[in-house]
Amino acid sequence: MQTVFRGRHFIDLEDFSREEVETMLDVSADLKLKFAQGIPTPYLRDQSMFLMFFEQSTRTRNSMEAGFAQLGGHAGFLDSSSMQIAHGESAKDTAIILSRFGHAIACRYCNWGYGNKYLNEMAKWSKVPVMNLQCDLYHPFQALADILTMKEKFGGKLDRLKVSIIWAYAESHKKPISVPVSQVLLFPRLGMDVTLAHPKGWELPDWVVAKAKANADRYGGTVTVTDDEAAAYRGAHVVIPKNWGNWVNDQTGNAPAGAVKVVDDALKAHRSWKCTEEKMAAADKNVIYMHALPADRNNEVEDSVIDGPHSVVYDEAENRLHTAKAVMTLLMNGR
Ligand code: CP
Secondary structure, eight states, X not given: OOSOOTTOOXXXXXXXXXXXXXXXXXXXHHHHHHHHHXXXXXXXXXXXXXXXXXXOXXXXXXXXXXXXXXXXXXXXXXXXXXXXXXXXXXXXXXHHHHHHHSSEEEEEEOOTTTHHXXXXXXXXXXXXXXXXXXXXXXXXXXXXXXXXXXXXXXTTOXXXXXXXXEEXXXXXXXXXXXXXXXXHHHGGGGTOEEEEEOOTTOOOXXXXXXXXXXXXXXXXXXXXXXXXXXXXXXXXXXXXXXXXXXXXXXXXXXXXXXOSOOOOHHHHTTTTOOBOXXXXXXXXXXXXXXXXXXXXBTTTBOHHHHTSTTBOHHHHHHHHHHHHHHHHHHHHHOO
């Protein structure tokens, strides 16, 4: 460890060096061991934080809320629709007031073109750390939990691991691009060989792919982009088939929930992009299947895969708790 964590914002993992990311993972593993042994970890006793949500959540909300309680503090849940934000109160005023009341602010705001800007505006005015619980561009807590899970499953060896981030068909809701963006940026920094596979029209932004390739050049991994789904499964050690919405042709911006049309003809044309046992058979024999959850079962993935022997989705979800606790500890109590 070479730098100071305390007081920093956690909006994008690109703001943290590879060594700092490794420290977050080490602290996560330490907290996980202590949790397993029932050893108390009251590192944030008497601290309070605010968890603001513009959208629904199961894992993120509860890993933060339970995690912060386990660290000795109290996290208050704030539904943005019941805050004065609903009457137009600014990010600046909200951040200044909440940062005078407590020790950190965390926020989920995924609407395309708004979320990341909102978080950065809060970070500009907040006197305490602002944490990104998922925005339109990044989901840093998810990517960190994914790495911890891969480290556990592959004995700590991530170098040259063949990881495929694969677009998958879904009808449940319009999913942000933030999970694959954070993954494709972070994984090559750990030396992995990353394949990003999607149908034409579901590209991630050019700047994301360029940055991911630059990360690979610097740290020794590789990034390959393809529309060949079969190639992404072939020989993979890790597959992450997951839907993301078409931001390229449908920039719905701040549309109210329910106003965004999820299923259209362009989407339906790619119904075959489902993770099946047959496709999994082309991967490495010890392949693991990952998904940030919630999964759109029988659209994104067959039950027999997500409930099968290669699936690690519940371990991955559990690691959201341990990584959340590590980030909160480092930002709020680290040196
Ligand atoms: N993976 C994830 O962020 O889950 P939630 O939407 O339930 O928080």
